Amino acid sequence: MSTDSTARARLVADLVQEGRVRSPRVRAALEEVPRHLFLPELDPVTAYADEAVPIKSDGGVTVSSVSQPSMVAIMLEQLDVAAGHHVLEIGAGAGWNAGLLAHLVGPDGAVTTVDIDADLVAGARANLDAAGLDGVVTVTADGAVGHPPSAPYDRIELTVGSTGIRPEWVAQLAPGGRLLLPLTVRGSQLSIAFTRTEAGRLTSTSVRSCAFVRLRGAGAAPGAEEAVLPGGGWTVQAAVPQVDPATLRSLERAVREPGTDRPSPAPGSVSDLWDGLGLWCALADPAVVRLFGPAGPGPAAALFPVAGARAGLGLTGDDGCAVLLAEPAATIRAFGPGGDAAADRFAALVDGWLAAGSPHAADLRIDAVVPGVAGDAARGSAGNTGAGPAGDGAIIDSAGTRLTVSWASGGTAPSRDTA
Ligand SMILES: C[S@@+](CC[C@H](N)C(=O)[O-])C[C@H]1O[C@@H](n2cnc3c(N)ncnc32)[C@H](O)[C@@H]1O
Structure with a gap:
């Protein structure tokens, strides 16, 4: 050979x-x-x-x-x-x-x-x-x-990678056809295989985590979900298209200053953290961000080691934030006057994920209603376009598609701001 x-x-x-x-x-x-x-x-x-x-x-x-x-x-x-x-x-x-x-x-x-x-x-x-x-x-x-x-x-x-499901792709599927795409859902890129149930309706048959370069041209994302912290070196990946300056200031404090620690149940391996807890948190609470720091020693060393860099989950609140650390093992660290409240919210998210059996991307089901497909069952029903709350727990992607996300363990993904 x-x-x-x-x-x-x-x-x-x-x-x-x-x-x-x-x-x-x-x-x-x-x-x-x-x-x-x-x-x-x-x-x-x-x-x-x-x-x-x-x-x-x-x-x-x-x-x-x-x-x-x-x-x-x-x-x-x-x-x-x-x-x-x-x-x-x-x-x-x-x-x-x-x-x-x-x-x-x-x-x-x-x-x-x-x-x-x-x-x-x-x-x-x-x-x-x-x-x-x-x-x-x-x-x-x-x-x-x-x-x-x-x-x-x-x-x-x-x-x-795409931030939205374009109606052209759905319209060009044969009956019973399957659309597979890396779709950004609340800041997490997921490889989702969809089958078409009606003209403008899709249902997932399989979901996995993935990381692809982004679509350029007419389908390019209107806004960036990534920002670099003012002090430099750290990247913040958020669930929303624009990371607001107050969030950045709060997170900057988190990676530079000492905070107050409280123990947390151990979330398990890096893949549990990233594909599991990270996804759960991002779907439940759009204030959750992923933090990627430079490799090497320093404050970054206390966060999760992912792909040669240091990374962690952060949750910002009013005048403070909380970050989930890997070292010391399973710790939630609170920063600023509002840090305790953010840490409480974080602890509740970790408890919820563990109680649900520590689900991962593969345990997700995603239904989509895509407006603008010819012969469209969905026409006019997803009138809310652009990213943001849909009012009923659904997530609206950048192409105006209404996504309903649920975990196999039962129920719609918990959501604190979409009601
Ligand atoms: C990860 S690479 C594809 C990998 C490839 N399929 C392979 O076999 O390894 C993503 C590709 O998407 C292309 N791309 C980006 N935006 C596009 C668009 N709007 N239409 C078509 N291709 C696009 C990029 O130029 C890039 O070559």
């Missing part, structure tokens, strides 16, 4: 063992489509590390990458592609996932992949040709409007 084949076989075996790959069809696609041909600048063995590889940046920000194999596998399982399907991918990148899709649909199916950047599409085309996958149609276009010429599609997969 050649070096690249050995590295590929090892990667796939690991993905199977970790439960990322579940079906023989996805396994065969990953075994037979050579990822290293989509990363010609890397040596073949490096191309089989389970890591995303940035391939294009703009102003220091990554705008395209070859996705992480484990995430690609998770999403292909969510997508459930059958032989003969017509599939649209939005976000071609270097073309690797399009090649995997082509393998899955086989000779009787069709794959169209679009990317907003012509240079990326040219690269994807060349890579697909080098891999002998000439059945994929590559298109330079803004995927915000889908790709009407080849619609309808049995499957539409975005491999780029």
